[in-house]
Structures are given as structure tokens and as C-alpha cells.
Amino acid sequence: MIELKAVTGKGAAKMRTLFLASLAGSLLLASCATPHDATSVASLPASALKSARCASNLLAVDTDFPAGALASCTVSDGTNIAITIAPEDEPPINPSPWYAFRVTPAAPTEMKLSLSYTEHGHRYWPKISYDGVTWTYLDQGQVKVSELAGSKMARIALESDGRPFFISAQEIVVPATYDKWLGKLERHADASRSVLGQSAEGRDIPLLTIADPFSQQRESIVLVGRQHPPEVSGALAMFPFVEELLADNDLARRFRARFQTVVVPMLNPDGVVRGHWRHATGGVDLNRDWGKFCQPETRLMGDMIAAIEADPARNLTFFLDFHSTQKDVVYTLSKDIETDPPGFTDAWLADYQARVPNYEVVEEPGYSAGRGVSKNWIYDEYGVPTATFELGDETDRELVKTLGTAAARAMMKTLLETESE
Numbered sequence: 001m002i003e004l005k006a007v008t009g010k011g012a013a014k015m016r017t018l019f020l021a022s023l024a025g026s027l028l029l030a031s032c033a034t035p036h037d038a039t040s041v042a043s044l045p046a047s048a049l050k051s052a053r054c055a056s057n058l059l060a061v062d063t064d065f066p067a068g069a070l071a072s073c074t075v076s077d078g079t080n081i082a083i084t085i086a087p088e089d090e091p092p093i094n095p096s097p098w099y100a101f102r103v104t105p106a107a108p109t110e111m112k113l114s115l116s117y118t119e120h121g122h123r124y125w126p127k128i129s130y131d132g133v134t135w136t137y138l139d140q141g142q143v144k145v146s147e148l149a150g151s152k153m154a155r156i157a158l159e160s161d162g163r164p165f166f167i168s169a170q171e172i173v174v175p176a177t178y179d180k181w182l183g184k185l186e187r188h189a190d191a192s193r194s195v196l197g198q199s200a201e202g203r204d205i206p207l208l209t210i211a212d213p214f215s216q217q218r219e220s221i222v223l224v225g226r227q228h229p230p231e232v233s234g235a236l237a238m239f240p241f242v243e244e245l246l247a248d249n250d251l252a253r254r255f256r257a258r259f260q261t262v263v264v265p266m267l268n269p270d271g272v273v274r275g276h277w278r279h280a281t282g283g284v285d286l287n288r289d290w291g292k293f294c295q296p297e298t299r300l301m302g303d304m305i306a307a308i309e310a311d312p313a314r315n316l317t318f319f320l321d322f323h324s325t326q327k328d329v330v331y332t333l334s335k336d337i338e339t340d341p342p343g344f345t346d347a348w349l350a351d352y353q354a355r356v357p358n359y360e361v362v363e364e365p366g367y368s369a370g371r372g373v374s375k376n377w378i379y380d381e382y383g384v385p386t387a388t389f390e391l392g393d394e395t396d397r398e399l400v401k402t403l404g405t406a407a408a409r410a411m412m413k414t415l416l417e418t419e420s421e
Contacts, residue, residue, distance in 0.1 A: 048104035048164070054081070059105045065132070065166075066174035067100050067229075069275025071118065079111040086118040087277045094278040094285070095120035098230040100168035105160045113156040113167070121152035123326075124169035124230070125394055128158075135171045170232035170393070174273060178206055178266050181239060188246045189213070190256050196264055197300040200281045203269040205297060210245050210261040212253070217260035219317040220308050221415070224264045224301065224374065227286040228278055229271040231324035233391035237404035238265055238322040241389075244408035255412040258420065260314065262304070267297050287321075290377035291370075301374075309382060318344065318415065319378040319386040327362070328395055328403070331375065331388040334367040339385040341418040348385075351410035356403065 049055055051064035054073040061073050061081055071086035083101065087093045097117050105111070115122060122145055129135045144155045156167070166172070186193035190212050196205040211217045225238045242263055245252060266272060270281040280286050282295045293299040308314045332345050339345070353361040367376055375386035389407065391400055 044106045045104060053101070057106070058109060059103055059111065061101055061103055063101050063275070065100075065102065065172075066176070066273045067098075067168070067172045067275045068102070070099055070101050073101075079109055081111065081113045083113065083115050084118065085115060088271075088274065089279055089283045091119050093119065094228070095123060096228065096230040096277045097121070097123055098169050098275050098277050099124075100166065100172060100275055102164055102166050103160070104164040105162055108160055108162040110157075110159050113158065115154040115156070116148070117151055117153065121147075122154045123152075123393070126154065126156060126167050126169070127171065129166045129168070129172075130163050132166055132172055135168075169230060171236070173232050173235050175203065175206075175266065175269050182206055182208055182265075185243070185246060191246060196304060197296070199268070199270045200296050201270045203273070205267060205269060205300065206265060208242070208263040208265070210242075210256060210263065211259070212256040215257040216313070217258060218313060218315050219259050219415075219420075220314050221259055221261040221317055221411075222264075222305060222308075222319045222378075223261065223322070224267055224320075225322040226266040226268055226272060227321070227374070228323060229268055229274075229276045230278075231322075233393060233395055233397075233400055234322040234324040234389070235265070236397060236400050237389065237391050237407075240401045240404035241322075241408040244405050245412070251409065251412050251416075254416060259317070259412075259415060262308070264301065264304075267301065287323075287374055288372040290372045290374045291380075292372055305378070305382070316378075316382050316384050317341065318384055318411070319375065320411075321374045321386075321388045323388055323390045324393055325390045327390075327392045329362045329364050329390045331390065332363055332365045333375070333379055333386060334365050337367060337379065338383075339379070340383050341385070341415075344385040344414060344418065345387060347417070348410055348414040351414055352407050355406040355410055359399070359403070 044060060048060040048062060051062040052060040053063055053070065054061050054075050056075040056078045058078040059075065063070055071084045073081060073083045075081050085097050085099045097120055099115060126138045126143055127135045128138055138156065142157050145152055182193050185191050185208060190210055192209045194207045196207040199205055225235055245255065245261055268280050268286055271279060278285055280295055280297055284295050286295060286298050289295050289298040293302050305316060308316050330349065349361055349363055369376060369380060375388050378384065378386045
């Protein structure tokens with residue numbers, strides 16, 4: 001289980017530590033966990049200087065780790081770092097300006113950082129980590145967001161103790177993180193780990209199948225995540241959602257006996273590793289490519305779902321896509337659309353709401369054919385209920401965990417109440 005704690009909202013006055021203890025060390029970020037007690041300029045590690053995007057005699061800035069990304073940087077007066085952030089492709093592009101970089105100081109020092117953007121402006125509240133695993137929100141007093149030439153920028157003031165540290169738009173959740181998580185889940189007797197296929201750059205796209213091996217499941221559920229690289233809060237909801245399907249309780253056991261769940265937690269590993277704002281390496285938004293299938297990643301999904309439908313022993317029943325935006329919302333199909341099973345979405349969300357009585361489940365129905373969005377294309381092709389489960393960028397991470405768990409329990413209960421195939 002992934003343990004996460006965070007402030008509610010980006011304006012909180014106190015920093016709170018984000019604990020990711022179960023994934024300790026999984027990011028494999030070179031030299032990020034070793035304190036550096038150097039007191040002279042000569043003690044800057046050669047590796048930091050070799051990979052530096054910018055440097056002075058007092059510090060070096062690099063992006064030589066998975067998800068590391070910035071467009072350019074400069075250092076003035078020894079410790080004033082100016083970073084420019086730009087999207088991977090020419091606009092128009094979604095306003096999800098990802099950034100992640102590491103600062104290696106030669107000694108304890110005060111420093112100032114500025115984050116400016118070529119498009120859209122500042123969105124994500126900066127987070128800091130000394131090991132790439134445990135993350136802390138920077139305090140409100142350390143970050144000043146202002147507007148320059150119509151674009152928001154951020155200025156950060158830090159007092160370094162001499163250790164290397166990361167600054168990132170969101171917690172860094174990369175292929176090694178998923179590998180660690182899936183390695184834990186696949187030890188369950190009802191879980192089977194495999195690979196959907198390879199991305200455009202040859203990275204594995206992981207796949208997990210959940211089902212009681214001693215039962216015959218006809219009905220199949222498909223879950224997908226990380227079509228868009230910066231949407232980490234959606235990933236953090238997907239973790240407990242999937243884990244709940246493997247819980248040792250009557251509800252989960254009955255669900256696994258009747259339903260097969262196919263999980264693709266990271267469809268866009270290339271974009272995740274490269275620190276993209278939105279796209280895969282083909283310059284395409286994967287969640288606008290369903291039906292067109294120009295990209296290998298979406299094509300693999302389309303082929304997999306078609307194989308489910310073509311198999312006489314299986315039948316697609318529900319499709320759920322995990323994302324992030326600036327608020328918590330569940331995007332569903334329009335209310336006048338009929339699905340099979342009928343009435344599932346309303347019943348699922350009602351049960352979900354009942355499980356989180358002090359929280360408002362916000363639903364936004366809608367449908368637009370031909371846009372290449374997964375939830376719409378799946379419905380067009382197969383007529384099943386579909387939804388996009390979105391979490392806010394800065395939603396409290398303990399709440400994210402609660403919501404993921406509650407939504408999974410509600411889904412299992414509601415599907416078990418439908419007529420069996």
C-alpha cells in the first residue's frame with residue numbers, strides 16, 4: 001500500500017511529508033539519496049557537473065533522471081537559478097506544465113530559483129525531495145507566484161543544508177515505481193503480471209490481470225492510467241483502487257470469482273520518462289487517438305479490448321480511465337445514453353457517494369463522438385458504461401487514497417448486483 005500525506009490545497013502554511021515508504025528506493029534516481037557534506041567548490045561531484053544543465057562554482061542543476069525535464073536554465077551570482085519550462089511539442093497543448101530537476105550544492109547555502117514558462121504559466125505547487133521517494137510541499141512562504149507578461153511564474157527561496165535535492169511539479173512516479181508496486185501485487189494468487197506490449201521507444205507497457213484462477217469469469221473490466229504523464233494524482237488514486245480489488249474480504253473475493261479485471265496502469269511510459277506535459281513521443285495526445293490508433297500505445301489497447309470481445313468466454317462490461325485535473329470530478333456519459341448493463345453508472349456513483357459522506361462526488365456527464373477520447377470511443381464500439389476518474393492536482397493525498405478505495409468498493413458492489421452474463 002502506498003502511504004501518502006499532503007496538505008489540502010497549495011496555499012497551506014505548513015509543509016507535510018508525503019510518505020511513500022513501500023516504494024523506497026524504487027525510482028532509481030542516481031546519487032539522490034546520499035548526503036553531501038562538502039564545504040568547497042572542488043567537492044561538487046564530477047557526475048553532477050557532467051550532467052548539469054547549468055552550474056556555478058557553488059551548485060549544479062540537472063535533469064538526468066526519469067521524469068526530469070526543463071527547457072533551459074542559468075545560474076547567476078552563484079546561487080540564483082533561472083529555469084525556463086516549455087512543452088515537448090509546439091502549441092496548442094494542454095496547460096499541464098511539468099517540471100522536475102535536481103540541485104546539487106557544494107555546501108550549505110541559501111539560493112533562489114525562478115520558474116518561467118514559454119506557454120500557459122505556473123500550475124503545479126512545487127514539491128521537494130531528498131531521495132526521490134519522500135516528498136514535501138514547499139511552504140507558502142517559500143514560494144511566490146506572480147504574473148509576468150500575462151503568464152504566471154514562480155519564485156522559490158530555499159536554504160540548503162548541502163544535500164542534493166529534487167524540485168518537481170508532482171511526486172515522481174515512473175516505470176520503476178510501477179515495477180515495485182506490481183511486483184508486490186503479483187504475489188497474490190489472483191493476480192497475474194504481464195506486458196501489454198512496447199511503447200514507441202521500446203519501453204514495456206505493464207499489464208496486470210486480476211481474477212480467481214479457479215473460477216470462469218466471462219465479464220471483463222478494463223482500467224487504464226497515465227495516458228497523460230503529469231497526471232500523478234490520478235495514478236495515486238489508481239493504486240489503492242486496484243489494491244482493493246485484491247483485498248482479502250468477501251466483497252473482493254466474490255468480485256474476483258465473477259469478474260476479470262485487466263489493468264494497464266501506465267499507457268504512456270515514454271512521456272512519463274521524458275517529463276512530457278501531455279503527449280507520447282509521437283507528438284500525439286493518446287487520449288485523442290482512440291479509434292484512429294496512430295500510436296502504438298493506443299493501438300495495443302484497441303487490439304486488447306477487441307480480443308476480449310472476440311473471445312466467446314469473455315465480454316467487456318465496464319471501462320474506467322484514471323486522470324488528473326484541477327478538481328476532483330468523474331466524467332461520465334450523457335444521461336440520455338443507454339448502456340449495457342443499464343443504470344450502472346448512476347448506481348455506482350450513488351454507492352461511492354454513500355461511502356464518503358463528508359465529501360461531494362462531482363459528476364459531469366458528457367459525450368462527443370469522433371474526438372478520440374477513450375471513454376467515448378469504447379462506448380461507441382461496445383455500448384458499455386465508461387467513465388474518466390479525475391483527481392485534483394493538489395487534492396490531499398490521504399483523501400486520494402480514501403477515494404480510490406471507496407470507488408473500487410462501490411464498483412465491485414454495483415457490478416455484483418447486475419445480472420450475471
